[in-house]
Amino acid sequence: MYRAKNQGKRRASLRAYERRRREEAKAALIKGGGGACRQCGFTDVRALNIDHVNDDGYLEDGRFRTNTVKYQRHVLKMIKSGRYQLLCANCNQIKEWERRRRQREITDLKHNPMLLANFAKKAA
Ligand SMILES: [Zn+2]
Numbered sequence: 001m002y003r004a005k006n007q008g009k010r011r012a013s014l015r016a017y018e019r020r021r022r023e024e025a026k027a028a029l030i031k032g033g034g035g036a037c038r039q040c041g042f043t044d045v046r047a048l049n050i051d052h053v054n055d056d057g058y059l060e061d062g063r064f065r066t067n068t069v070k071y072q073r074h075v076l077k078m079i080k081s082g083r084y085q086l087l088c089a090n091c092n093q094i095k096e097w098e099r100r101r102r103q104r105e106i107t108d109l110k111h112n113p114m115l116l117a118n119f120a121k122k123a124a
Contacts, residue, residue: 037091047088049088053084
Protein backbone atom coordinates (compact mmCIF):
# COMPACT_ATOMS: atom_id res chain seq x y z
CA MET A 1 0.00 0.00 0.00
CA TYR A 2 2.72 2.46 0.99
CA ARG A 3 4.76 1.36 -1.99
CA ALA A 4 1.89 1.88 -4.42
CA LYS A 5 1.07 5.28 -2.93
CA ASN A 6 4.65 6.49 -3.19
CA GLN A 7 5.53 5.06 -6.57
CA GLY A 8 5.53 8.50 -8.19
CA LYS A 9 7.91 9.88 -5.56
CA ARG A 10 10.22 6.87 -5.86
CA ARG A 11 10.38 7.23 -9.62
CA ALA A 12 11.13 10.94 -9.39
CA SER A 13 13.91 10.37 -6.89
CA LEU A 14 15.39 7.59 -9.04
CA ARG A 15 15.33 9.91 -12.05
CA ALA A 16 17.03 12.66 -10.04
CA TYR A 17 19.68 10.19 -8.88
CA GLU A 18 20.36 9.01 -12.42
CA ARG A 19 20.53 12.57 -13.74
CA ARG A 20 23.08 13.42 -11.00
CA ARG A 21 25.12 10.35 -11.90
CA ARG A 22 25.17 11.33 -15.59
CA GLU A 23 26.09 14.94 -14.77
CA GLU A 24 28.91 13.83 -12.46
CA ALA A 25 30.28 11.41 -15.07
CA LYS A 26 30.14 14.13 -17.73
CA ALA A 27 31.78 16.69 -15.43
CA ALA A 28 34.61 14.24 -14.66
CA LEU A 29 35.05 13.58 -18.35
CA ILE A 30 35.15 17.28 -19.28
CA LYS A 31 37.71 17.89 -16.53
CA GLY A 32 39.79 14.89 -17.59
CA GLY A 33 39.73 16.10 -21.19
CA GLY A 34 41.20 19.46 -20.24
CA GLY A 35 37.95 21.38 -19.77
CA ALA A 36 38.03 23.09 -23.17
CA CYS A 37 37.72 22.50 -26.91
CA ARG A 38 41.08 21.23 -28.20
CA GLN A 39 40.66 23.28 -31.34
CA CYS A 40 39.51 26.73 -30.20
CA GLY A 41 39.53 26.70 -26.39
CA PHE A 42 35.74 27.09 -25.93
CA THR A 43 34.77 26.11 -22.37
CA ASP A 44 30.96 26.09 -22.08
CA VAL A 45 30.26 22.48 -21.10
CA ARG A 46 26.81 22.62 -22.71
CA ALA A 47 28.46 22.57 -26.13
CA LEU A 48 31.47 20.34 -25.48
CA ASN A 49 31.49 16.89 -27.07
CA ILE A 50 33.75 13.90 -27.12
CA ASP A 51 35.32 13.49 -30.53
CA HIS A 52 36.95 10.34 -31.90
CA VAL A 53 40.26 11.81 -33.04
CA ASN A 54 40.66 9.36 -35.91
CA ASP A 55 36.96 9.24 -36.86
CA ASP A 56 36.84 5.63 -35.72
CA GLY A 57 33.73 5.81 -33.57
CA TYR A 58 32.15 3.12 -35.72
CA LEU A 59 34.70 0.68 -34.26
CA GLU A 60 33.30 1.27 -30.78
CA ASP A 61 31.55 -1.93 -29.77
CA GLY A 62 27.91 -1.99 -28.78
CA ARG A 63 28.39 -2.57 -25.07
CA PHE A 64 28.07 1.15 -24.21
CA ARG A 65 25.15 1.96 -26.45
CA THR A 66 22.59 1.89 -23.67
CA ASN A 67 24.78 3.08 -20.82
CA THR A 68 26.00 6.65 -21.09
CA VAL A 69 27.67 6.73 -17.68
CA LYS A 70 29.62 3.53 -18.37
CA TYR A 71 30.69 4.93 -21.74
CA GLN A 72 31.79 8.27 -20.25
CA ARG A 73 33.86 6.45 -17.62
CA HIS A 74 35.46 4.32 -20.32
CA VAL A 75 36.33 7.42 -22.36
CA LEU A 76 37.70 9.16 -19.26
CA LYS A 77 40.05 6.22 -18.69
CA MET A 78 41.13 6.34 -22.34
CA ILE A 79 41.26 10.09 -22.91
CA LYS A 80 45.02 10.33 -22.37
CA SER A 81 45.52 7.68 -25.07
CA GLY A 82 44.84 10.27 -27.76
CA ARG A 83 41.90 8.37 -29.18
CA TYR A 84 39.39 10.89 -27.84
CA GLN A 85 39.40 14.64 -27.46
CA LEU A 86 37.05 17.40 -26.40
CA LEU A 87 35.69 19.51 -29.24
CA CYS A 88 33.02 22.18 -29.10
CA ALA A 89 29.92 21.67 -31.24
CA ASN A 90 31.19 24.11 -33.90
CA CYS A 91 34.64 22.56 -34.26
CA ASN A 92 33.11 19.09 -34.22
CA GLN A 93 30.70 20.08 -37.00
CA ILE A 94 33.48 21.64 -39.10
CA LYS A 95 35.62 18.52 -38.67
CA GLU A 96 32.71 16.34 -39.83
CA TRP A 97 32.08 18.66 -42.81
CA GLU A 98 35.73 18.39 -43.85
CA ARG A 99 35.67 14.60 -43.44
CA ARG A 100 32.64 14.36 -45.74
CA ARG A 101 34.25 16.66 -48.31
CA ARG A 102 37.38 14.45 -48.42
CA GLN A 103 35.17 11.38 -48.69
CA ARG A 104 33.30 12.97 -51.60
CA GLU A 105 36.58 13.74 -53.39
CA ILE A 106 37.73 10.14 -53.00
CA THR A 107 34.38 8.86 -54.31
CA ASP A 108 34.58 11.28 -57.27
CA LEU A 109 38.09 10.03 -58.11
CA LYS A 110 36.97 6.42 -57.99
CA HIS A 111 34.15 7.06 -60.44
CA ASN A 112 36.05 9.25 -62.86
CA PRO A 113 39.10 7.63 -64.53
CA MET A 114 40.12 10.95 -66.15
CA LEU A 115 40.18 12.75 -62.80
CA LEU A 116 42.12 9.87 -61.31
CA ALA A 117 44.70 10.01 -64.13
CA ASN A 118 45.13 13.78 -63.68
CA PHE A 119 45.40 13.36 -59.94
CA ALA A 120 48.11 10.70 -60.38
CA LYS A 121 49.97 12.96 -62.86
CA LYS A 122 49.88 15.89 -60.41
CA ALA A 123 51.08 13.71 -57.55
CA ALA A 124 54.04 12.33 -59.54
ZN1 LIG B 1 36.01 24.62 -30.73
